[in-house]
Amino acid sequence: MRGITTSNVVRTIRSLHSGSIPRQLLARDSGKERVVILGSGWAGFTISRHLDKNKFQAVVVSPRSYFVFTPLLASTAVGTLEFRNTLEPVRGRNAGVEYIQGWADDVSFDRKTLTIEAVTSQPGSGSQADKASSSRRGELFDISYDKLIVAVGCYSQTFGTKGVRENALFLKDVGDARKIRSRILECEYPIIRILPPLLNFLGFETASLPTTSEYLRKNLLNFAIVGGGPTGVEFAAELFDLCHEDLSRLYPNLIPYVNISIYDVAPKILPMFDAKLATYALNLFKRDGIKIKTEHHIQELRPGLPEGQKGGPDTAGCLTLTTQEEGDIGVGMCVWSTGLMMNPFVQKALDSVHVYPKSSAITNILDNAPDHPSSLKWSLKRHSKSGGLMVDDRFRVQLVESDAATEATVVDVFAVGDVSVMENSPLPATAQVANQEARWLAEHLNTGDINSHRFSFRNLGVMTYLGGMRAIMQTGEREIKGRTAWLIWRGAYLTKTVSWRNKLLIPIYWAINWVFGRDISRF
Template identity: 30%
Template sequence: MTIFSFFSGASRALGSSSKLLVILSISSGGLVAYSESQTDAGAQSAEIKQKEPQKKRVVVLGTGWAGTSFLKDLDISSYDVKVVSPRNYFAFTPLLPSVTCGTVEARSIVEPIRNIIKKRNGEIQYWEAECVKIDAANKKIRCRSVIDNSLVGNEEFLVDYDYLVIAMGAQVNTFNTPGVNEHCHFLKEIEDAQKIRRSVIDCFERAVLPDLTDEERRRNLHFVIVGGGPTGVEFAAELHDFILEDLVKLYPMVKDLVKITVIQSGDHILNMFDERISSFAERKFGRDGIEVQTGCRVTGVSDKAMTVKVKSKGEICSVPYGMVVWSTGIVTRPVLRDFMDQIGQNKRHVLTTNEWLRVEGCDGVYALGDCAAVAQRRVMEDISTIFKTADKDNSGTLTVKEFQDVIDDILVRYPQVELYLKNKHLNDVKDLLKDPQGHERKEVDIEGFKSALRHVDSQMKSLPATAQVAAQQGAYLSSCFSRRQQCQETPEGPLRFRDSGRHHFRPFRYKHLGQFAPLGGEQAAAELPGDWVSIGHSTQWLWYSVYASKQVSWRTRFLVVSDWTRRFIFGRDSSRI
C-alpha cells in the first residue's frame, strides 16, 4: 500500500467532517496519524457557551399600570423576564366608571398581556397565577394557579428570581366595617364594573314588578356611593347620565322614584382637587339632584339598609338602599403584609421603598404603584454630612460658592428643596443663606446652615395612588434596568452624601401632568400643571382626547372611540349581559 492510498482510505474512514493530521518521520520511516472530529469541536462550543454570563432573572408581579409600563420599554437582552399575574390583561382603569353604565364596553378597555409581550419576540414568559408567598431570604416566590383546578397539572409552583418587581396593586379598604364585603360593590376591576352594570338593571327591573309599594320601589332605586373621591364622583355622574338619558325612557313609571346619594366622611367631595373644582362639583350635583352627605361615616351595612353616623351631631341613622358602591381608598394585600413582616416593615401601613423604588431592607426587590410608598429622605437627617461634603477646605464654615457647588446634587437628591424655593418665591438658592433680616451672608457655620434649611422638609408630600404615578414609576424603573451596566460604569445620579462617589441613577421624580374629574352632562373639571383649572364642556372634550390617546394600543383606542360614538348615536345598552 502506498502512502497516498493510505491517506485516501483514512480520509474515507473518518468522513468529510473530520480533520486528519499526519506526521511522517523520514529517518525512522514511522507514520503517525491523528484525527480531530466535529464532536470535539461541539464540546468546545458548549464549553464556550457555559462561560457566557447568564441572564439575570427578573420576575414581575402584576399586569396593571406599573407592571405593564415596566414591560413595554424594558431592554430584555440582559434579562430573563417572567410575569406572574392572575389577570391576563391590562385594564385601562380610569374608564371603569364608564363600563358600569355601558358608555364603554369592558373589552374595549382591556389589552391581553400576551399581545403586549409578543411584541418582544416571545422572550417574556407569562403565567396566569397569583403570588401567595414571597421568600426574600431565598429569592423565591410561591405561586398558585387561578385557572380551574379541575384541569390536570400542579396548582402551585416556585419561581426563582434575581430581581423582583412587585406591581400587584392594592385592595379596597373596608375599614373593617361590618357587612361591606357581603353587601357592597367595589370598583377596582373589570369584573366589579360588570357586576355593577347588571345590578343597576336588576334594581330597575325589580322596581317595576307588580304588587310593590312605592316605598319598596324607592328603596330598590336608591343608589348609594360611599366615598367622594374621583372614582365615586365619576361613577355617580355616569349613573346619573345613564338614568336620565336612557333608563327613564325605558322605565317611565318609576322615573320620579330614583335617588342617588354620595356619602363622604370629609367636609367636601374631591378634596384632593383644587377647591374651585370641589365647589363646582358639589353645586352641579345639587342641580342634578344627586344628594351629597358630607361629614358622615358608614358604621355598618345590612342586606337592606346601612347605618350612618353624622359626625357633627353624633346621630346614627338608617339609610335603606337598593345598591351600594364602596369606594373609600385602598389597603395593602395580605401577601405583601406577610412580606413586610419578613423584612422588618411590619409597623408600616404600606410597603416602603427608597427614592430609587427599591424596597427598604431587601436587596433586589422593587415595588411600584399602589402597593408601595416612596419614603423621601429628609434634608435634616443628612444636614451634617451635606455640610461636611460642601465644606471642601474643612474651615468649619460654608461659603456661597461652596454651597453652589453642591446645590444641583441637593436639588436632585431632595426634591423638597426645589418645592420650598418655589413656594417661598425665592429666585436663587443663595437666598436660602440669608440671615433672618434678609441680608446676604458670605459664609455660614453648621448652625446657620441648619437654620437655613430647617423648614425645607415641610414640603414633603406622599405620592397619590393614581394610574399616572404607577405608569411613570414603571417607565422609570424600566429605564434603570435597561441602562444598568452603562450607569454602573458612568454614574448619573447625585452625590452620595453619606458615602463616597455618586448614585448610579437619578432618583424617581414624579411629574404631575394633571387630573380629570368627569361630572356628567358632558361637563368635566381638570386640574392642569401650573395651577391651571379648567371646568365645563370644553374640558369634557379634552378628557375624551386625552383618554383616547392614552390607550395602550390602536385596537383599544379604536374600540373606545367607537363606543363613545355609538353612545352618542344609539344611547347605552340596558341589556343584562
C-alpha cells in the same frame, strides 16, 4: 412518533388538569436576566411592556391575565363602553412577556426564589377574597429570579365596617363593573347565594313590575356611593347620565324615584381639587339632584330593608345602610370607593426575611452597624400608617433589623405602585404615579444606570367627569371646567389607552352610544 408513549400522554393530561405550570415556562432564557414582576396592574403591566426583551426575560405573575384601564371602568359599568374596551392582555401579540397565572405565596431573598400558588380557576376580580373563597388550594412551585419587582397593587379599604365586604360593590376590576351593570338593570347581587330565589331580581326591571309597591320601588332605585373621591364622583355622574339619558325613555314613570347619594366622612368631596372647582362640582350635582352627604359615618351594610318598614318578606334584595347621622336607610345598591388597603401578600408573605440576603443587600453605614448582619433578625421596612413597603428613590426595598438600629437596601428587589412608599417624598396612590414609576424603573433597568439617577414625579394634573358632558381639570394653577374640560378628559384617556385596537374601538363606541343610546341589554 418517537418519544411519545401512553404514560407520557397521561402525565401531560394530569399535569394540565391539575393546573401545574409547564416546565418550559420556567426554563431560563440563556444570556438574559430574568425579571419576575408580581402584578398586572398599572405598574406591573407598564414595566412588562417597557423592559428591553433583548436584555431581560420578563415573567409576569398575577391571578389576572389582563390589565385593566381603570379610569374607564365607570363608563363600562353603565354601558357607555364595553368591558373589553378597558382590557389589555398581559401576553399580547409580540409582547415578549411570559405569564404565570398564580398568587405569590412566599419569597426567599437569599436564594432568589419565589413560591407561587397556581390559580385553579379564573378569579372574579383577582382579589384576595377570590383566593379565600376558592374551594381548593392550587399547586405550589418555585421560580427563580435575578430581579424581583413587587407591583401587586392594593384592595378597596372597608375600614372593617360590618357587612361591607359581603354586600357592597366595588369598582377595581372589570368583574366589579359587570356586577354593577347587572345590579342596576335586573339585577343580580352577590348576596343572592344566601337568599331565596324570589329575591334574585331587582333594579329597574323589578321596580317596573305592577306588583312592586311604591315604598319598595323607592328603595330599589336609591343608589348609594360611599366615597367622595374621583372614582365615586365619576361613577355617580355616569349613573346619572344612564338614568336620565337612556333609562328615562324606557322607564319614564320610574325616574322620579331615582335617588343618587354620595356619602363621605370628610367635610367635602374632591379634596384634591381647589375650592373653586370643588364648589363647581358641588353646585352641578345639586342642580342635577345628586345628594352630597359629607361628614357621614357608615356603621353597617346589611341585607334587607330597615326594621319597621312594611312590605313583608319580599325585600327584592334591598340593603340597609346604617349611618351614625341618619340611622337606617334602604338602598338598592351600594358602591364602595373609600381608598385603598394594603395587599395581603405584602402584609403576610413579606412579613419577615427568612435569611439575610448578604449577596444582594447593602447594610447602611451606621456607627453601630454589626459586623455580621446575617446573625440578626430582619424584616421589610414598612410605612407606619399604610403598611406599604418603604423604598429609596430608586424603588429598592429597605430592610430593618429587629431593634430598628440598622437598615439595609436590597439592590435586586423593587417595589412600585400602590404598595411602595418613598422615604423622602411620599406620593399619592394613583394610576398616574404608578405609571410614571414603572416607566422610570423600566427605562433605567434597560440602560443599567439605575444607581446614578433618582426618580422625580411630574404631576400632570387631575381631572374628573361630572356628568352631562361636563368635567373639571386642574394642572398646577390652571383650572378648566365645563365642556372644554370634558373634551380634554376624553382625549386624555383615549391617548393613554394602550393598544391601537382600543384606541380605535373606544371612539367608535362613544359615537354609537351618542347616536343610538347605551346598550342596556342583560345577558
